[in-house]
Amino acid sequence: MLVSVPPRSLPALVVALALTFFLGIVSPVRAEVTAFKQAVAEAAHGNEAVATFYRQRGYTPIFTGQKDSRRRSALLKAFSTANTHGLPANRYDPNALKAAFKAAKSPRDRGKAEVMAAKMFVQFAQDIQSGAMTPRKIDSGIVRALPRRDQLKQLEAFAKSSPTGYLKSLPPKTPQYAALMAEKMRLEKTLGKGGWGPKVAAESVKPGQSGASVVALRNRLIAMGYMKRSASQSFDSNLQKAVQQFQLDHGLNADGVAGPATITEVNVQPQTRLSQVIVALERERWTNIPKGKRHVLVNIPEYTARIIDNGKETFKTRVVVGKNHPDQRTPEFSDVMEFIVINPTWNVPRSITTKEYLPLLKKNRNAVSHLRLIDSKGRSVSRGSVNFAAYTASTFPYRLKQPPSNGNALGQVKFMFPNPYNIYLHDTPSKSLFARDQRAFSHGCVRVGDPFDFAHALLAKQSKNPEQLFQSKLNTGSESRVNLEVPVPVHLEYRTAFAKAKGRMNYRHDIYGRDARIWDAMQKAGVSLRAVGS
Numbered sequence: 001m002l003v004s005v006p007p008r009s010l011p012a013l014v015v016a017l018a019l020t021f022f023l024g025i026v027s028p029v030r031a032e033v034t035a036f037k038q039a040v041a042e043a044a045h046g047n048e049a050v051a052t053f054y055r056q057r058g059y060t061p062i063f064t065g066q067k068d069s070r071r072r073s074a075l076l077k078a079f080s081t082a083n084t085h086g087l088p089a090n091r092y093d094p095n096a097l098k099a100a101f102k103a104a105k106s107p108r109d110r111g112k113a114e115v116m117a118a119k120m121f122v123q124f125a126q127d128i129q130s131g132a133m134t135p136r137k138i139d140s141g142i143v144r145a146l147p148r149r150d151q152l153k154q155l156e157a158f159a160k161s162s163p164t165g166y167l168k169s170l171p172p173k174t175p176q177y178a179a180l181m182a183e184k185m186r187l188e189k190t191l192g193k194g195g196w197g198p199k200v201a202a203e204s205v206k207p208g209q210s211g212a213s214v215v216a217l218r219n220r221l222i223a224m225g226y227m228k229r230s231a232s233q234s235f236d237s238n239l240q241k242a243v244q245q246f247q248l249d250h251g252l253n254a255d256g257v258a259g260p261a262t263i264t265e266v267n268v269q270p271q272t273r274l275s276q277v278i279v280a281l282e283r284e285r286w287t288n289i290p291k292g293k294r295h296v297l298v299n300i301p302e303y304t305a306r307i308i309d310n311g312k313e314t315f316k317t318r319v320v321v322g323k324n325h326p327d328q329r330t331p332e333f334s335d336v337m338e339f340i341v342i343n344p345t346w347n348v349p350r351s352i353t354t355k356e357y358l359p360l361l362k363k364n365r366n367a368v369s370h371l372r373l374i375d376s377k378g379r380s381v382s383r384g385s386v387n388f389a390a391y392t393a394s395t396f397p398y399r400l401k402q403p404p405s406n407g408n409a410l411g412q413v414k415f416m417f418p419n420p421y422n423i424y425l426h427d428t429p430s431k432s433l434f435a436r437d438q439r440a441f442s443h444g445c446v447r448v449g450d451p452f453d454f455a456h457a458l459l460a461k462q463s464k465n466p467e468q469l470f471q472s473k474l475n476t477g478s479e480s481r482v483n484l485e486v487p488v489p490v491h492l493e494y495r496t497a498f499a500k501a502k503g504r505m506n507y508r509h510d511i512y513g514r515d516a517r518i519w520d521a522m523q524k525a526g527v528s529l530r531a532v533g534s
Helices: 010-022 028-044 048-056 069-079 094-103 107-130 151-160 163-168 175-192 212-224 237-249 260-266 270-286 350-363 431-435 451-459 466-474 514-525
Strands: 294-299 304-309 312-322 333-342 372-374 399-402 413-416 440-442 446-448 480-493 497-499 505-507
Touching: 028 048, 028 107, 048 107, 048 151, 069 094, 069 107, 069 163, 094 107, 107 151, 107 270, 151 163, 175 270, 175 497, 175 505, 212 237, 212 260, 237 260, 237 505, 270 497, 270 505, 270 514, 304 451, 312 431, 312 451, 333 451, 333 466, 350 399, 413 451, 440 446, 451 466, 451 480, 466 480
Parallel strands: 294 480, 312 440
Antiparallel strands: 294 304, 304 312, 312 446, 333 413, 333 480, 372 399, 497 505
16 A cells, blocks of 8 residues: 655645554554654654755654764753853753653654754754844844854754764854853853952042052952952052053053043943853854955944954954934944945935934025035035925935035045945044044944045055055045955944954943843843853
8 A cells, every 4th residue: 555645744644654554554663663754744843944854864863763872962962062152051951852862762752852853953053053043133233144054954964974073063163252252261260259359439540549449449450360469559550551451451541540431341240241242152153154355344332443354454443333323323234345436425315314404404595505405307406496494304305415525424435335224434524533432423334534544455455556546536536436356345243242363352332232132132042141160
């Protein structure tokens, strides 16, 4: 008797298997196989990747067979590292899976344990490779595409590979991820020892002072690893050097004076720093893609842009990022820079035109006189012919633009990586903002502190004299476009905890509150802080 079953029809498969069993068509051995297959088909229902995997291999097990002990052991060991990576360990509980393996005496129970292991594996593989959370559900400003792997291909590759080697290959292999893992362990040991000691009670502590506040500051910096042990009660040169290094690592003005901003950072508890590191690990998994041999990396909370060549920083500049307003925060995504525009025209975004400039024009038609009024056909319109009071934000039919000039809002050069969010890097006439420690002032785009040098560095790959090439275009005063012969990936990231190539972990403010929202979501998913013994 042959039973024809559509390959994706679970009910038909179950009925067919049951019929062959109950009609006594198969031997006891085949009956066991049939019961196993039926259990796998039932348990895998609803998970297309797992169901397809077992159907394509004729329901041959990879976890519960007699020769699968190494794969079982490797999987259980990998699951036990979930806490180490800051993952929601309850999604893949090694104890529960171990108990299921142990209790699987019948073919049906083995089938259920088989699928339980497979489902946990694909969840763990996805989480540790490309993140346990879905960022867009947490914050609308995180618009990057996650590097999700195909779960069916994951299972197929795992079935053909050395289980231990394959599982070890899953986490990001970046120096940043390794440094964050090391910092996580260091902070967990700090918590195990009780933290960094009493907070500094004073509002500020300055060189030359002595007393309890100086001792508290010194002791916390010793506990953080910034100083060797000392019994000194005065703010001496050693303490000043330690304060300066601490300030550098926290994005503060390194003047060696422990003012209010420095004291605030010194008093941050290790639990907070640990949560930042765990969030940074998750963010590193979200960006677990080839960055490009040459790429531009913008860290929004650090207010810094870098050019990275073959893993090494070759250029660095300060930047200004979007204000902490709902529609002005700089989004997080990756794209590719294709060209540079020298002497750019600023086509004022619709939101700025209607929200900021239209109210001014209603009061005074000659306001923002540096901007030209443009109609739907691209023609300049005289302001005297327009009754601005007659329009609302939704009905205003004109655009505003600013021709190339030294005072242009985009400065004298912009760096284009076309994207749906109309975000790019550009120069600015507002140079004074780059002197500030906190630099969130733009409408969302990234303003570059050293735009000419940035352009020279980008063009150096295609010109023997990039400075001359750039200057020749600039001197015309007219807008011109220079294509990059080799497009450069651009990554707009958000790291409040990050490691530099040499030196300590750095921490920055969560300027948009994104990390706080991510941490809250991770806690709800089951991630928690832990203290470990030394």
